[in-house]
Amino acid sequence: GVGAGVPPDLAHAQFTDALWGPDIASAAAAFTAWAATAPCPLVVTLHDVPGADPDPARDARRTAGYAAVVAACDAVVVSAAHEAAKVAAFSGRAATVVD
DSSP states (O other): OOOTTOOOSOEEEEEOHHHHOSSHHHHHHHHHHHHTTSOSSEEEEEOSOOOSOSSHHHHHHHHHHHHHHHHTOSEEEESSHHHHHHHHHHHSOOOEEOO
8 A cells, every 4th residue: 555655556647649748759759868867667558559550650650659658668558449459569568458
């Protein structure tokens, strides 16, 4: 449990690029900088997972940013199986689906 002077058992954050910065590069940099100081284990819930964007350059930028976020965390949560498949494709990591 969490009490005065007791460190948390884990940290959890939500991530979508629009939440953490004005663009994916800034958002991923802000998240990974924060993650370096967060208690561990660190769990992230990803939203708006990239993959199959009509603009291939935008998709590549967003995928790279999300891959950096995933690499900074101990566990990844998504809302749907198709999002878990995207995470596995760009990071090689398994994401837990919580719908």
